[in-house]
Amino acid sequence: MSATRPQPNTIPLPRPSMVSQPFWDSCSRRELTFQRCNQCQGVTFIPQPACTHCLSTDLGWEKSKGKGSIYSWTVVWRPQTPAFEIPYAIAIIDVDEGYQMMSNIIGVDPKDLRVGQRVEVSFHKMSDEITMPYFKPTGS
Amino acid sequence: MAKHPLHNVAIVGVYNTKQARVLDGYTSPTITLEAIRGVLQESGTDAKDLDGVSIGGGLLNTGQFTYLLGAGPAWRGQAEGRGIPAILEAASAIATGQCTTALVAAGSANIYTQRESTAPWTRPSNEFVASWGLFTAAEFALIARRHMHTYGTKPEHLAKVAATIRNNGHINPDAIYQGRGPFTPEDILASRMVADPYHLLDCAMTSEGGCALILTTAERARSAKNKPVYILGGGRDGFGPSYHHPPAFDLVGRSDKSYPLGWVGRQAAERSFGMAGINPTDVDVCEFYDPFSFEIIRQFEAFGFCGEGEGGDFVMSGTIEPDGEFPITTDGGLMSFSHGGASVQLLQRVIRGVQQLRGECKTNQIEGAQIAMSTNGGAGALFTDLMILGAEQP
Numbered sequence: 001m002s003a004t005r006p007q008p009n010t011i012p013l014p015r016p017s018m019v020s021q022p023f024w025d026s027c028s029r030r031e032l033t034f035q036r037c038n039q040c041q042g043v044t045f046i047p048q049p050a051c052t053h054c055l056s057t058d059l060g061w062e063k064s065k066g067k068g069s070i071y072s073w074t075v076v077w078r079p080q081t082p083a084f085e086i087p088y089a090i091a092i093i094d095v096d097e098g099y100q101m102m103s104n105i106i107g108v109d110p111k112d113l114r115v116g117q118r119v120e121v122s123f124h125k126m127s128d129e130i131t132m133p134y135f136k137p138t139g140s
Numbered sequence: 141m142a143k144h145p146l147h148n149v150a151i152v153g154v155y156n157t158k159q160a161r162v163l164d165g166y167t168s169p170t171i172t173l174e175a176i177r178g179v180l181q182e183s184g185t186d187a188k189d190l191d192g193v194s195i196g197g198g199l200l201n202t203g204q205f206t207y208l209l210g211a212g213p214a215w216r217g218q219a220e221g222r223g224i225p226a227i228l229e230a231a232s233a234i235a236t237g238q239c240t241t242a243l244v245a246a247g248s249a250n251i252y253t254q255r256e257s258t259a260p261w262t263r264p265s266n267e268f269v270a271s272w273g274l275f276t277a278a279e280f281a282l283i284a285r286r287h288m289h290t291y292g293t294k295p296e297h298l299a300k301v302a303a304t305i306r307n308n309g310h311i312n313p314d315a316i317y318q319g320r321g322p323f324t325p326e327d328i329l330a331s332r333m334v335a336d337p338y339h340l341l342d343c344a345m346t347s348e349g350g351c352a353l354i355l356t357t358a359e360r361a362r363s364a365k366n367k368p369v370y371i372l373g374g375g376r377d378g379f380g381p382s383y384h385h386p387p388a389f390d391l392v393g394r395s396d397k398s399y400p401l402g403w404v405g406r407q408a409a410e411r412s413f414g415m416a417g418i419n420p421t422d423v424d425v426c427e428f429y430d431p432f433s434f435e436i437i438r439q440f441e442a443f444g445f446c447g448e449g450e451g452g453d454f455v456m457s458g459t460i461e462p463d464g465e466f467p468i469t470t471d472g473g474l475m476s477f478s479h480g481g482a483s484v485q486l487l488q489r490v491i492r493g494v495q496q497l498r499g500e501c502k503t504n505q506i507e508g509a510q511i512a513m514s515t516n517g518g519a520g521a522l523f524t525d526l527m528i529l530g531a532e533q534p
Contacts, residue, residue: 007273014267046268046385053394071388072289074281075336076273081257084273090335092282092386100386104272110336115289132271 003107004075004089006134009126011083016129020047022061027131030123032064034099045099066121067138068095075110089113093135107136144415145235147534150361150368151227153183153354154491159316159478163249163348168481169200172247175350176209183354184365185241190214192242192355194230196221196483205245215239221246223486223516224525228374230355240357247350248481259346261482264383276431277335277343279387280520283402284337284434286389291449295337298433299325300455301468302342302475305430308462309472312503316347317476328433342433344474344485351480351487353494358533369494372511372530373415375408378523387520402438405515405524409443416511416528420445423528424509426466427493429486430473435518436460442524443513462504470496470504489514490527497531 016024023046026033035044035051038060042053050057073091076084089105091113105113106122118138125131155178157171166174172195180187187209194217195205202216215238219226223246230242252259262276287293303323310321323341331340361368379391379401389402399406413419420443428439437451445466446454460468471477471492479485493512495501510532516525 011273012270014271016267020267071386072282072286074278074285074338076278076334077332077336078258078277078334078340080263080270080273080275080278088273090272090274090278090282092388100388102268102272102274102386115286 003109006106006124007084013126013130019049023047027133032066032121032133033061034064035059036062043099045101064095064097068093068119070115070117073113103135106134107140143534146231146371148358149231149234149355149371150358151353151355151494152361152364152366152368153179153185154494155179155182155352157350159347159349161347166249168248171249171350172245175245175247175352179352179354185354189241190243192230192233192239194219194221194226194244196246222483224527227490231371234355234357242355245352246483246487248484249348252346266384269383277338280432281335281338282387283389283519293452296325297452298342299328301436302328302433304460305469305473306476308470308504309476312472315472315477338432344431344479347478347480349478349480349484351484351491367498369497370530370533372528373412374527375412376525377404377408380522382521401519403442404519405442408526412528423511423513425496425506425512426468427489427512427514428468429489429515430469430475431518436468438519467506486516493529497529
């Protein structure tokens, strides 16, 4: 089995909201970011208008090192729409800064996916506005 | 004498229209209307007696059907026919005197037309979900995978659930997939992979259909045409919007009493068993929601029928068969009976529970069934709703 790859830029691309725009802007700069609360220091992801720990709206953006481990995964063989190329691997990633995010794991043979596997962010530009933060096995 | 306000409410009418993969010639409003006509006739209810309405049928909703039926002035359900939330909302309105006889209905046809994609209601639009290619099978797979990792649950356990439910549908003349079996767990495992660990036959089908229920006061139910079925308890647990956030088994809320998303439904179940004054062992038939095979295992653990992580072995021991201690999803459920869109199959878990307690199931009638548990949702969608039904008023 060959390794999973990034999707073509014809997939339904993210349409940023006012709250999430800074996240996608940072991806275009090849930086993975998340919100941290200036009051309680809690981490919030996906982008929210208020801290999910203390409800403060005093949130700042912080840069992640882009590393983490796979919390759970699936490999899709029947695509959501024909825009997606199969197979693709979806994972929930425990990002080292202490939050979870969903992404696709690229550069991996589906039979080698494991819970706990170390992964790192791998950016792929889809358009002038959107760069997707994929993840790949660390060191690959 | 009723011990809980919900015990003063009875379900006196249930009806399913014809269900099919595609209902040629129907639209959502027309199949919903057929369900409404059917339940009025089945229950011997005069439309003039309706003073509560909760309906979702695509283009037509509660307000429009209230006008069409001439039911005004009527209590209007905000859950618009959407499964157990709509039934519990109507039951609460009856229990608190806001109305006396409520119609709950839903119908879906001619909605899933782009067959090269997964059904529209399975596809999220959220920017942190859609672009990763998620759809419901993948969301629910992420929950199942984590349980398999933590507890050693195996694909064979999941396949046993799917084979059991599909065999229930195989013998049901009203099921869309009647005659498609019988299935062994090996057949499930041999079907093509959709979203690992879910094979095609671990997943619900998509279909079209309509259905409806009528609820009224226990007092009025005493003179009803049908044997009334009583509401013993019910509740709803959610962790957030469906298909926006990672469906992580270990997601917890802020409350000290919070438990992980993987056990969503536990609080609602504990409270519902409390309302009913019963324990899981008192349940005679489990009309559990079956969007994906693992969800049955998860519900047995979440509701306390077995210990955490024991669900895989629990379903292998014959327990969930029609002649077992806790028969599951006896009509074939979403996998084989029908999955008519966003609402219909939600209501149908309760409809089947009512039919079991009336003792009128054509197939898999559980002899002497007194208590049924019906459920909706699943951890992949961040919610579980449930109801406990009884053949007798407490």
